[in-house]
Amino acid sequence: MSIDKENVSINELAQKLGLKMPTVTSMMQKLAADRLVKYEKYKPIHLTEKGKKEAGLIIRKHRLTEMFLVEVMKFGWEEVHDIAEQIEHINSPVFFKKMDEMLGFPEHDPHGSPIPDRAGNIKQAVRHPLCDFNSGESVVITGLARSEDDFLKFLNRKNIGLGTVLNILEKEEYDGSMKLKHGKKELLLSRPVCEELFAEIASGT
Amino acid sequence: MSIDKENVSINELAQKLGLKMPTVTSMMQKLAADRLVKYEKYKPIHLTEKGKKEAGLIIRKHRLTEMFLVEVMKFGWEEVHDIAEQIEHINSPVFFKKMDEMLGFPEHDPHGSPIPDRAGNIKQAVRHPLCDFNSGESVVITGLARSEDDFLKFLNRKNIGLGTVLNILEKEEYDGSMKLKHGKKELLLSRPVCEELFAEIASGT
DNA sequence: ATAAAAACTTAGATGCGTCTAATAATATAT
DNA sequence: ATATATTATTAGACGCATCTAAGTTTTTAT
Ligand SMILES: [Mn+2]
Ligand SMILES: [Mn+2]
Ligand SMILES: [Mn+2]
Ligand SMILES: [Mn+2]
Numbered sequence: 001m002s003i004d005k006e007n008v009s010i011n012e013l014a015q016k017l018g019l020k021m022p023t024v025t026s027m028m029q030k031l032a033a034d035r036l037v038k039y040e041k042y043k044p045i046h047l048t049e050k051g052k053k054e055a056g057l058i059i060r061k062h063r064l065t066e067m068f069l070v071e072v073m074k075f076g077w078e079e080v081h082d083i084a085e086q087i088e089h090i091n092s093p094v095f096f097k098k099m100d101e102m103l104g105f106p107e108h109d110p111h112g113s114p115i116p117d118r119a120g121n122i123k124q125a126v127r128h129p130l131c132d133f134n135s136g137e138s139v140v141i142t143g144l145a146r147s148e149d150d151f152l153k154f155l156n157r158k159n160i161g162l163g164t165v166l167n168i169l170e171k172e173e174y175d176g177s178m179k180l181k182h183g184k185k186e187l188l189l190s191r192p193v194c195e196e197l198f199a200e201i202a203s204g205t
Numbered sequence: 206m207s208i209d210k211e212n213v214s215i216n217e218l219a220q221k222l223g224l225k226m227p228t229v230t231s232m233m234q235k236l237a238a239d240r241l242v243k244y245e246k247y248k249p250i251h252l253t254e255k256g257k258k259e260a261g262l263i264i265r266k267h268r269l270t271e272m273f274l275v276e277v278m279k280f281g282w283e284e285v286h287d288i289a290e291q292i293e294h295i296n297s298p299v300f301f302k303k304m305d306e307m308l309g310f311p312e313h314d315p316h317g318s319p320i321p322d323r324a325g326n327i328k329q330a331v332r333h334p335l336c337d338f339n340s341g342e343s344v345v346i347t348g349l350a351r352s353e354d355d356f357l358k359f360l361n362r363k364n365i366g367l368g369t370v371l372n373i374l375e376k377e378e379y380d381g382s383m384k385l386k387h388g389k390k391e392l393l394l395s396r397p398v399c400e401e402l403f404a405e406i407a408s409g410t
Numbered sequence: 411a412t413a414a415a416a417a418c419t420t421a422g423a424t425g426c427g428t429c430t431a432a433t434a435a436t437a438t439a440t
Numbered sequence: 441a442t443a444t445a446t447t448a449t450t451a452g453a454c455g456c457a458t459c460t461a462a463g464t465t466t467t468t469a470t
Contacts (some may be wrong), residue, residue, distance in 0.1 A: 009447075009448090010448060011446085011447060019427095019429095021448065022428085022448085022451095023427075023428055023429075024448095025448070025449060026427080026428090041435090042435060042447085042448060072277070073303050073304075073307065075299075075303065079299070082297070083295070086296065086297065087292070090292060094284070095288050099278075102278065214418090216416085224457095225459060225460085226417075226419085227418085227420080227421095227460085228457070228459075230418070231419095231458090232457090246418080246419070246465090247417085247464095
């Protein structure tokens, strides 16, 4: 579940939610009555500012929970999404406040996505896919474009996680794959994978 | 929320659940169809064995959660019930398994109530109210008959918790109150309070 | 034993979320 | 441009949980 586009169609929503279109239409009409969504007949739908805050508050609970599950309860980053999907709906400010404190007020979840602030605002940083960097550069992995668990398990097998430092040895012209140095080992990542890994130039030495 | 009697009336259930009687009647008819409850017109209602197991599994999640909130997240025992009331409905065996492991497979919740086993069975120990003990005896507090938070806060003020050792100095005939020694201090507890505290003879020294 | 009160059940109404079928608007292809 | 396909809306049906009103059974009081 994640629709990050500004505008969505009734159709897309129906698909993702596993509902029929008329159901979504009437949902949107109700959300519009609450001013959470802008809805006009036959037009694409988008969240209002109020709606974004409201959504941000749930995303905050989701991501804090994921962080808690990984850092405190020692779950793997590939295990936490489904659990957080449920806990995000718990109504207890003090519960999430305590999580936040225990975690030292983290700004990112275990997959590198930003945790919205207490008002529900998301700080959107610019993110650079690994494939945009050049050979010779040394980069740190800071985030993921997808966090489906097959992708996360793939990264586990390759020993890649947030904070992993990679030296770019070569970029293959033909298929866009990259040869990288990871610690002492060499590693080849295909183009689609490189597109789904966000990175920054490594700061230290 | 807690109805510990074997048999309940439609009326009581309606009261506790904040619903009207006909609503509860139809609920009971549905639960009876699932063999979770024994229901006959105009007769008191009780859980079947299947129903008790099912209930036990939810109580297990509730009490494990309360323990987790107190031991891991450092909430006070008076804060945890309402949060656990929500988290008990999370569907994630691995989540509660992890809690259980982190806590070292506890057998009691923070209020001294037993945690049902993985099959939903509750081990019912005999419990002795403080007022049944006699002067001269030294006892440990092992449980509570009620865990409403006003009662828990009262016990906090008196510095009484699970494991607290009390020496019974005197039992007042007239009103059934008890004079106790708690560490170096003396303490007077009224009859109603003594009835709601469970205790055992202190083992040590 | 009889009457009155309380508890309980049944029948039918209402609200809500979902669906299907029919219709309308918009987008795509020829 | 016109026809066709896709997307969206509306109207009305259905299931489900709840309620009120009316009638029945059981309990309590006299
Ligand atoms: Mn997630
Ligand atoms: Mn969710
Ligand atoms: Mn509780
Ligand atoms: Mn609950």
